[in-house]
Amino acid sequence: MTVSVAAAPAGGRLSSGALRNLAQAIRGNRKATVGAALLLLFILIAIFPGVIARDNPSADIYARALNPSFKHLLGTTALGQDIFAQVIYGTRQSLIIAIVAGLLATALSVLIGVTAGYAGGLVDNVLSLVTDIFLVIPTFPLIIVIAAYTKNAGDWVLIAVLVATGWSYGARQLRVQTQSLRNRDFLVAAHLRGERNGRIIVFEILPNMTSLLVANFLGAALYAVLAAAGLQFVGLGNPDIQSWGTMLYWAQNNEALQAGMPLWAIVPGVCLALLGAAFALLNYAFDEMSNPALRPVRRKRGR
Amino acid sequence: MTYVVRRLSFFVVTLWACITMNFLIPRLMPGNPALDMMARYQGRISPVAYKALEVAFGLQTHQSLPAAYVSYLGNLFTGDLGTSLTFFPDSVESVIASALPWTLGLVGLTTILAFILGTVVGMIGAWRRGGKLDSLLPPIFIITSAFPYFWIALLAILVFSINLHWFPLGFGYSNGAHETLTWGFVGDVLRHAILPALTILVTSIGGWILTMRNNMITTLSEDYVSMARAKGLSPGRIMIDYAGRNAILPNLTGFAMSLGFVVSGAVLVEYVFSYPGVGYMLLEAVDNGDYALMQSLFLLITIAVLVAVLILDFVTFAIDPRIRTQS
Numbered sequence: 001m002t003v004s005v006a007a008a009p010a011g012g013r014l015s016s017g018a019l020r021n022l023a024q025a026i027r028g029n030r031k032a033t034v035g036a037a038l039l040l041l042f043i044l045i046a047i048f049p050g051v052i053a054r055d056n057p058s059a060d061i062y063a064r065a066l067n068p069s070f071k072h073l074l075g076t077t078a079l080g081q082d083i084f085a086q087v088i089y090g091t092r093q094s095l096i097i098a099i100v101a102g103l104l105a106t107a108l109s110v111l112i113g114v115t116a117g118y119a120g121g122l123v124d125n126v127l128s129l130v131t132d133i134f135l136v137i138p139t140f141p142l143i144i145v146i147a148a149y150t151k152n153a154g155d156w157v158l159i160a161v162l163v164a165t166g167w168s169y170g171a172r173q174l175r176v177q178t179q180s181l182r183n184r185d186f187l188v189a190a191h192l193r194g195e196r197n198g199r200i201i202v203f204e205i206l207p208n209m210t211s212l213l214v215a216n217f218l219g220a221a222l223y224a225v226l227a228a229a230g231l232q233f234v235g236l237g238n239p240d241i242q243s244w245g246t247m248l249y250w251a252q253n254n255e256a257l258q259a260g261m262p263l264w265a266i267v268p269g270v271c272l273a274l275l276g277a278a279f280a281l282l283n284y285a286f287d288e289m290s291n292p293a294l295r296p297v298r299r300k301r302g303r
Numbered sequence: 304m305t306y307v308v309r310r311l312s313f314f315v316v317t318l319w320a321c322i323t324m325n326f327l328i329p330r331l332m333p334g335n336p337a338l339d340m341m342a343r344y345q346g347r348i349s350p351v352a353y354k355a356l357e358v359a360f361g362l363q364t365h366q367s368l369p370a371a372y373v374s375y376l377g378n379l380f381t382g383d384l385g386t387s388l389t390f391f392p393d394s395v396e397s398v399i400a401s402a403l404p405w406t407l408g409l410v411g412l413t414t415i416l417a418f419i420l421g422t423v424v425g426m427i428g429a430w431r432r433g434g435k436l437d438s439l440l441p442p443i444f445i446i447t448s449a450f451p452y453f454w455i456a457l458l459a460i461l462v463f464s465i466n467l468h469w470f471p472l473g474f475g476y477s478n479g480a481h482e483t484l485t486w487g488f489v490g491d492v493l494r495h496a497i498l499p500a501l502t503i504l505v506t507s508i509g510g511w512i513l514t515m516r517n518n519m520i521t522t523l524s525e526d527y528v529s530m531a532r533a534k535g536l537s538p539g540r541i542m543i544d545y546a547g548r549n550a551i552l553p554n555l556t557g558f559a560m561s562l563g564f565v566v567s568g569a570v571l572v573e574y575v576f577s578y579p580g581v582g583y584m585l586l587e588a589v590d591n592g593d594y595a596l597m598q599s600l601f602l603l604i605t606i607a608v609l610v611a612v613l614i615l616d617f618v619t620f621a622i623d624p625r626i627r628t629q630s
């Protein structure tokens with residue numbers, strides 16, 4: 001067991017080293033590069049919407065149902081609002097929900113998954129059962145039911161619901177990963193050094209699961225984007241806020257497709273799809289990184 | 304037999320958890336659903352029906368929570384789900400019975416088809432690693448798996464119904480058609496089902512392709528595959544009987560675990576196409592403040608998924624010899 005102390009991976013130096021590795025990894029993988037570029041673009045739009053779109057997204061002051069023109073890049077809605085401005089200003093809400101719900105869901109996954117994997121025994125059995133139950137329950141109908149009771153309750157209720165329904169998949173993965181780490185030499189060494197369990201989890205286990213944690217966040221964020229948009233689309237969000245899901249709701253309500261304003265419904269959908277694709281591409285790239293067997297084969301098979 | 308017992312008890316525990324959740328949610332939420340419904344359907348609710356609503360939503364102030372729970376369970380097991388207000392005066396059971404076949408036919412068949420197709424494509428893709436199929440399909444499906452189901456549905460309507468006039472805009476069958484078993488009616492139903500089915504297929508198949516491909520890649524590096532090659536077995540037999548048969552097991556578990564997601568997406572697809580199934584009914588119920596119907600539909604969808612998971616557990620048991628010898 002004396003050798004194992006030396007063999008211990010550098011725990012605790014999570015910040016700068018891991019970030020540099022991350023940047024390098026993203027540059028080295030084409031899927032990750034595309035995903036990261038898309039995500040960065042949306043983040044910039046979300047921070048500076050006023051720089052890109054001049055019109056006020058909620059002002060219904062223009063002629064109705066205009067076709068795209070230089071003045072209105074994507075035309076106007078049936079209510080006389082500028083569609084381009086709505087798309088640009090809608091970015092922020094969709095992105096915030098994705099990131100906040102993604103982070104909180106990942107935190108909950110870590111709390112439950114790592115605890116279950118690390119503690120083992122009865123704690124593990126109970127937590128795994130809870131995880132499996134949440135995994136098989138169809139979440140979207142559940143969200144619909146809860147949203148029906150808390151009508152237009154605002155972003156925080158929405159985020160809480162998305163977190164409550166979106167953590168289980170990650171928890172299951174993290175539990176398995178923790179179990180496989182638990183009996184490694186460097187953790188045994190940490191035990192022998194007399195480190196507390198909490199410290200071992202934060203400084204020894206979590207740094208060894210960075211890629212899995214990032215993948216989990218991306219998966220949870222993707223889920224949050226799609227679920228939130230779906231909920232807003234069927235009219236269970238707050239119809240007064242600027243978001244892509246809300247745009248789709250109004251477009252559907254005004255029969256935008258049949259009435260010759262297809263861009264009203266198509267463009268927010270494209271944005272949702274692109275943001276979702278950004279998360280999915282990054283997620284897949286991280287999957288490839290943590291599982292070398294999945295990396296694309298570049299050379300011809302030598303057989 | 305331990306595996307079967309374990310999965311059966313998981314089914315029972317999950318079922319209990321869902322029923323309890325269904326019982327607790329209306330009681331934990333702000334507001335008074337029964338009064339809400341009363342106000343909305345003024346004059347149409349008889350005092351007797353109101354009493355039933357109170358039991359369903361736990362608003363009898365004289366009844367303690369445990370007692371309410373017992374009477375709730377009693378009502379549930381005798382199949383008394385209350386009266387639907389959206390489709391007054393039909394009972395909730397009869398409304399559900401009319402919606403269920405549509406969803407089973409559309410979502411059930413399409414999901415199974417997507418799983419089988421996806422598994423086969425993933426298997427072949429991994430077998431010809433780096434080939435045309437393998438370098439083309441996975442990236443496409445990573446991206447389509449991120450698309451919102453309902454938006455694909457909107458696009459399908461725009462292109463195939465509005466612009467090309469190939470398919471109807473929505474609904475399960477033409478207005479005025481008679482629900483009889485004639486070729487004309489069956490054809491009409493199929494014509495209405497094609498677009499929603501394609502939407503579900505396109506958005507759900509990607510996941511199966513990717514997971515099957517990844518499982519298959521892991522399996523292909525196993526010693527028994529090399530052994531099969533060394534024995535000189537035909538490539539098709541190695542791919543299907545050796546690698547594929549083992550790679551499909553985790554995929555089946557994954558299928559069971561993600562059924563909930565598929566059903567979630569299908570709810571929105573039904574909504575966009577106004578397809579008269581369970582998902583569309585659920586949103587109608589929400590729209591009309593018909594909480595009795597809404598709660599029952601949620602429970603029904605959950606139970607359907609749980610039963611499907613249980614069936615998949617038995618399929619796994621049947622085709623995985625490791626589980627059989629273990630028990």
